[in-house]
Amino acid sequence: MLNEKFFEVISHEGVVAIVTSGDNGTHVVNTWNSYLVIEENRILIPAAGMRTTQKNIEQNNNVKVTLGSKEVMGHKFMGTGFLIEGKAKFLNSGSEFDMMKQKFPFLSRVLEITVESSKQTL
Secondary structure, three states: OOOHHHHHHHOOOOEEEEEEEEOOEEEEEEEEHHHOEEEOOEEEEEEOOOHHHHHHHHHOOEEEEEEEEEEEEOOOOEEEEEEEEEEEEEEOOOHHHHHHHHHOOOOOEEEEEEEEEEEEOO
């Protein structure tokens, strides 16, 4: 589901937008391409803040993620991005939490997104 072009994009720095929805509406939080760790069809993201994101996910675990890089060739021109849709949860213990804590000592939790769809947008 996550193809070579996706991995090429995340090998370059760029902003990642994570969109959630809860009782108080839609919320967007950002992180960086270099913070994404891919484990099979899951994206692991270190979380230090993301408190509204977590509250929304507790109510509705559907998430959308967009990311991109102007350094990667798109369909027609330089620059491409992806829209990822999936289910999310927060981890605060376990082997994946420990692995992520070693890489990103600042995290307090790990946002885990199980990818359901991936679409190149540019």
